Amino acid sequence: MEISSFADLLEAARAQPQPQRLLFMFAKAELPPGVNPEEKQLFENRQGGALAAVMCVDKLSTELRDFAHLAAESSHTGKSWDIVFVTTMSGKGGVAPSTEEANRPLDMMVQSLRNGNISQYLAFNQSGELVQLS
Template structure:
C-alpha cells in the first residue's frame, strides 16, 4: 500500500523494469453555477472540480523527493491542491522517454477532467495519499 510519495519512489525503484512517473497537478475549483450548498461544502474543503494546471513526467531519479518536486511546481506560478501520479514501465532496462509519455499523459489529463481518477495515486501538497470520495 502506497501512502506517501516516499513509498511511491521506493516501490517504483523496486520494479523489474525502469519507470517513468507522470504527474498531473490539479487545482480544486468551484463551478460558476454552483448552488449555495455546493459553495458551503467547497468552503469546508469538500467538492468542487479538479482542473489540471501542470503536467510533467520524470524518472524516479529525476524526482527523488517530494519537496524538490513541489518547489519546481512553484516556479510555474500555478497554485495546486492535489497531484495525481501514474507510472509507466519501460523495456529492456530503459525507462520510457518523455516522447513515449506524451500520449499517456494526454489521456491522463482528459481522464482527470472527466472525473475518472481511480487509476491514479492522489497526493496532497505534503506528499501524503488522499482519499477522494
C-alpha cells in the first residue's frame, strides 16, 4: 500500500497481522548559530534551518482517530513543532510492543535526526500533509 496521507498510515498499521505501535518524534525548525544573511533569509521564508526534536510519543495504532486528534494532543504539551516524524514497531504473537520497548527506538529517532538521517521516517507537517525533506 502506498502511503500518501496520515489516514493511509493508520489504515496500513491497522491492517498488519501484528499489532503496531506508532512512534512519533515532533521537531521544530531552528536557525543554527553562525549562519550568513542568505541562510537567515531562507529560514525566515521557511526554506532552511535545522530541525531539533522537541518531544517524542508512542501510540498504539488503535489509540489514534486521525491526525487532528494527534495534533490536538500535542498542543496540550505547550511545545510548538513544525514536523512530526513517524515510524512503527510491530508486535509479536498478537501482543503490541509496550511503551517501555518503544523508548530505545524513540531515542534512536532523535539521534537519527541529529545526524541528518531521516529518510527512513514518514514526515508530516502541522496540517497533516505528508512532506518530503531534503
